[in-house]
Amino acid sequence: MKKPMSLRLWVTLLCAALLTLCCLLLTVTNNFSAIRMADAIQAVPLLPAQSAELEGGVSLPMAELNVSDTIQQAQGTFHMQSLLAMVAILALGLFLIYWLVGKALAPLDTLARQIRERTAADLAQPVEIPDSGDEVAALALAFNQMSQRLNQVFVMQKNFSRNAAHEFRTPLAVLKTRIGLFRKKQDFHPQATLELLQIVEGEVDRLSAMVGGLLELTNLERASCGEQLSAGQLIRSAADQAAPQAEARRISIFVDAAPCTLAGNAELLRQAVYNLVENAVKYNPAGGAVHIAGRRDGEWFQIVVADQGPGIPEELRQRIFEPFFRVDDSRSRQLGGAGLGLALVRAIAEFHGGTVRIEENDTGVGSRFVLELPLFFHK
Structure with a gap:
């Protein structure tokens, strides 16, 4: 494989081509002007030669001046000096361009070296950012x-x-x-x-x-997303599906959903809302309550599921959406589940252009999951 040309050399050659073109144009222009000036001088009529009389009556004729040869010699000297000056200026310009480009690209070389030395073990360590602001x-x-x-x-x-x-x-x-x-x-x-x-x-x-x-x-990418569905019906359907499990533990489910129409895959969205409701019922104390609210916020529709469970520590609130992650292994296994419910909720939310997050409950007890979905979604 042919080794690619360095950026420094490429910029230098480009500037060299431009500088050479400018020098050539300047040299040709100067030489053309000099030739025209010499031709104008040569066209001036000269006075006829006169004789000078010396003592004793001897006359000596003045030597005729060869003006044409003198002008041609001056033109040749001017051409040579112009070419030599152009070569000298071009060489100096190329050297300065190469040096300045190398100095300008030095931070890029440093960055490239740091990137080459990066491995999967130290990806979290940031590279040094220069103060140039460029x-x-x-x-x-x-x-x-x-x-x-x-x-x-x-x-x-x-x-x-x-x-x-x-x-x-x-x-x-x-x-x-x-x-x-x-x-x-x-x-x-x-x-x-x-x-x-x-x-x-x-x-x-x-x-x-x-x-x-x-x-x-x-397999989420294979799902269709062109359905129109009622947000209120979606929430009530998920609540009805979780009702038998809630009744077995004497948990009340309260639903307050504003009327709104969503676009997406009805089955996937129902699965996401049900997973949140089932999770709230599962970790809620017996005799507690689960509140489900649906409200419009600008161009988004928020589905909020709040429980009265033990809550999630702040340092683990992002990890609970990872597949198979459990805050309490022993309790999670007793309650059943494969450990993929919240991971599936996040995947469905992102598939629909939305997000899901966990917040601390307003009462200070339990957790509150917020599922945000765009009102105008096109896949």
């Missing part, structure tokens, strides 16, 4: 921002791999242990066999739920 400083700032985003992606990928391995390992370990005990005891009575099958079925369902959640996360 395009190089803007480039360094943009690289730092990109590095931060890439570092966040790598961290999320690492956490996802660790959490996914942990989630899949648990049901597989349960299955392996139960099957091993069943084989060791050699107890093939119908009751023991039925208990083993129930355990196997439960763990297989858990694995299927996790796989299904991962497939939903990866």
